[in-house]
Amino acid sequence: MSPTPRSSLTRSKERGRTDRADLDAILDAGLLCHLGVILHGTPVVLPTIYGRDGDTLYLHGSTGSGNMRAAMTGDVSLTVTHVDGIVYARSAMHFSMNYRSAVIHARPTELTDPDERMHALRIIVDQAAPGAWDAVRSPNKKEMAATMVLAVDLTEASVKVRTGGPRDDAEDIATGGVWAGVLPIRQVFDAPIPSDDLDPGIEVPAHVLQRCSDAVPAAI
Amino acid sequence: MSPTPRSSLTRSKERGRTDRADLDAILDAGLLCHLGVILHGTPVVLPTIYGRDGDTLYLHGSTGSGNMRAAMTGDVSLTVTHVDGIVYARSAMHFSMNYRSAVIHARPTELTDPDERMHALRIIVDQAAPGAWDAVRSPNKKEMAATMVLAVDLTEASVKVRTGGPRDDAEDIATGGVWAGVLPIRQVFDAPIPSDDLDPGIEVPAHVLQRCSDAVPAAI
Numbered sequence: 344m345s346p347t348p349r350s351s352l353t354r355s356k357e358r359g360r361t362d363r364a365d366l367d368a369i370l371d372a373g374l375l376c377h378l379g380v381i382l383h384g385t386p387v388v389l390p391t392i393y394g395r396d397g398d399t400l401y402l403h404g405s406t407g408s409g410n411m412r413a414a415m416t417g418d419v420s421l422t423v424t425h426v427d428g429i430v431y432a433r434s435a436m437h438f439s440m441n442y443r444s445a446v447i448h449a450r451p452t453e454l455t456d457p458d459e460r461m462h463a464l465r466i467i468v469d470q471a472a473p474g475a476w477d478a479v480r481s482p483n484k485k486e487m488a489a490t491m492v493l494a495v496d497l498t499e500a501s502v503k504v505r506t507g508g509p510r511d512d513a514e515d516i517a518t519g520g521v522w523a524g525v526l527p528i529r530q531v532f533d534a535p536i537p538s539d540d541l542d543p544g545i546e547v548p549a550h551v552l553q554r555c556s557d558a559v560p561a562a563i
Numbered sequence: 564m565s566p567t568p569r570s571s572l573t574r575s576k577e578r579g580r581t582d583r584a585d586l587d588a589i590l591d592a593g594l595l596c597h598l599g600v601i602l603h604g605t606p607v608v609l610p611t612i613y614g615r616d617g618d619t620l621y622l623h624g625s626t627g628s629g630n631m632r633a634a635m636t637g638d639v640s641l642t643v644t645h646v647d648g649i650v651y652a653r654s655a656m657h658f659s660m661n662y663r664s665a666v667i668h669a670r671p672t673e674l675t676d677p678d679e680r681m682h683a684l685r686i687i688v689d690q691a692a693p694g695a696w697d698a699v700r701s702p703n704k705k706e707m708a709a710t711m712v713l714a715v716d717l718t719e720a721s722v723k724v725r726t727g728g729p730r731d732d733a734e735d736i737a738t739g740g741v742w743a744g745v746l747p748i749r750q751v752f753d754a755p756i757p758s759d760d761l762d763p764g765i766e767v768p769a770h771v772l773q774r775c776s777d778a779v780p781a782a783i
Contacts, residue, residue, distance in 0.1 A: 349605065354628055374646050374748075375660065377597035379606035385569065385638040386606050388599035390664050408574050418605040426594050431755075431771060434700035435688050436710070440595065444610050468655050472746075479741055480654035490656070508758040521699055522765050523758040526692075526774060528594075531749050535651075538728040538743040545742050551651060554746060 349448050350501045360502040369445040369502060370395045373423040374471060378402065380413040387413070393421075393495075394466035400447065400495040401454075401463035411491050414451050421447040421495060426528050432509035433521040439505065441525060447500045451493040460492045474550025569668050570721045580722040589665040589722060590615045593643040594691060598622065600633040607633070613641075614686035620667065620715040621683035631711050634671050641667040641715060646748050652729035653741040659725065661745060667720045671713040680712045694770025 344350075344363055352359045360366075370393075378391040389410055394401050400421070404411035428441035454460045461482070468476045482490070509523045532555045535547050564570075564583055572579045580586075590613075598611040609630055614621045620641070624631035648661035674680045681702070688696045702710070729743045752775045755767050 349603065349607065354625060374649070375644065375662075377599075377608050377642055377644070379597075379599035379608035379640070381601060381606050383569065385668065386599035386601050386640045387569065387666070387668075388597050388608055388640040388642040389666065390642065390644040390662060392660065405574060420599070420606045420608040422597055422608040422610065424595065424597070424610040426750075428756075429594070429692055431692055431695060432699065434702070434706075435684060435696060436702050436706045438688050438692055438695065438699075440612065440691070442595075442610060446608065448605065448607075464655060468658050471660065472649055472651055472658055475651060475658065476655060479652065479658075480735055480738075482654070482656050486654075486656045508756070508760075511758075511760075515700055516760055518700075519762045520765070522768050522771065523761055524767075524771075525756045525758075526771055527753040527756065529751050529753060530646075531751055533747040533749060536648075536728070536745045536747065538731075538745075540728075540731075540736055541743055542739045545740070547744075548742050551742065551744075551746055 344498065344500050347448070347499050350446070350499045352501055352503065355503065358503040358505050360504050365502050365504065366445050366497065366500050367395070369425065369443045370400065370423055372425060376421050376423045378410070378414065379420040380410055381417055382409060382413045392467060392471055394463070394468070394470035396466045398497050400497055401466050402451065402493045402495065403464060403467055404491050406489055406491045408491070411493070414493060415453050415491070418448065418450050419495070421449070427506070428525040428527045430509050430525055431523055433511045433515040433523050437509050437511055439509070441505050441507070443504045445500055445502050447495060447497060449495045449499060451495045454492040454494055457487070460487065463492045463494065464490070478548060478550070564718065564720050567668070567719050570666070570719045572721055572723065575723065578723040578725050580724050585722050585724065586665050586717065586720050587615070589645065589663045590620065590643055592645060596641045596643045598630070598634065599640040599642070600630055601637055602629060602633045612687060612691055614683070614690035616686045618717050620717055621686050622671065622713045622715065623684060623687055624711050626709055626711045628711070631713070634713060635673050635711070638668065638670050639715070641669070647726070648745040648747045650729050650745055651743055653731045653735040653743050657729050657731055659729070661725050661727070663724045665720055665722050667715060667717060669715045669719060671715045674712040674714055677707070680707065683712045683714065698768060698770070
């Protein structure tokens with residue numbers, strides 16, 4: 344991670360993290376990013392799936408997508424955020440969120456090599472659905488021709504993490520009488536819902552089932 | 564919702580929703596938005612808390628924040644996304660997410676009236692922590708002086724919702740043998756964690772406790 348003016352934090356610097364492992368962990372835990380492009384002179388922010396492989400983040404979209412074309416011809420900002428809790432303070436202005444966020448700045452490049460493109464799509468599917476790529480039909484020529492694949496370099500990134508309880512003013516703590524603390528937030532996977540048109544007898548595969556374990560309390 | 568070129572969908576139009584109630588529901592269920600501004604000619608996307616009141620969405624930040632100043636002097640895009648499930652298909656290119664997203668385009672205005680500013684901050688705190696505002700110390704003059712409050716009009720917005728199972732190709736369904744369906748995703752609140760410096764005997768208030776009910780299975 345190489346700090347540049349736009350990837351250097353100006354606010355709440357104590358939340359900044361400069362360890363590359365923090366960046367990777369935030370990106371790897373994400374299901375989608377918010378991609379910001381400039382289209383017709385104004386910003387546009389769109390939820391977009393992605394996948395990370397080493398120092399590269401991959402995006403894909405339809406060749407007919409104006410946003411993808413904008414991402415190919417100019418700078419983008421790409422942000423992944425996890426909300427971990429709501430911080431209840433003793434005064435309104437100290438309310439906060441516990442979160443982990445990564446903001447990437449880059450100029451994406453379009454991939455043209457067929458093998459690289461196929462690899463990128465595998466990375467994207469594996470990020471959303473680990474283990475699924477090998478179980479399903481691969482993209483065919485027609486699908487590949489309709490798909491744009493972009494590579495985003497992860498060099499220019501800023502990472503912020505907030506953890507822990509409220510940072511209340513000493514006077515408010517002394518006054519007392521107000522509950523303060525954190526309401527933790529977590530994302531869970533519930534039991535898989537088979538497709539209506541699924542052939543009877545096809546079991547839920549292990550790579551799907553194993554994601555649900557967090558959602559099912561051990562006592563049930 | 565008044566469609567303009569930049570708020571009109573060009574891809575996956577069947578996912579578009581034009582009912583204003585859908586927009587409100589997505590915004591009201593959100594804990595943060597991703598705010599896109601143009602700073603020094605490039606897009607920047609940052610996680611930002613907000614609150615909605617009627618046709619207006621409120622943002623706040625430090626008067627020293629370059630991103631807030633950028634949001635005050637130019638167009639912004641502001642996106643709220645909920646991920647509801649991962650769609651497992653029979654072919655790689657049909658993998659998808661179930662989601663609800665709202666993309667707002669606007670030119671924010673800075674609030675200067677003290678009562679309006681205070682009202683906006685109440686709306687923002689109540690969005691993150693419903694019921695908390697009345698239980699805690701209100702912002703004082705010094706805090707208000709250091710805070711910028713922006714109002715965003717909700718007129719120019721696009722809403723997209725994807726629900727249901729995979730839309731596989733007929734040939735892939737006929738081939739069979741591959742599991743297809745949806746892995747539902749849900750955000751839950753776990754039991755509140757009191758602040759280390761909390762006076763003993765201060766109970767968790769009802770407005771906090773009632774948010775946790777979803778996280779605790781009825782059987783436990």
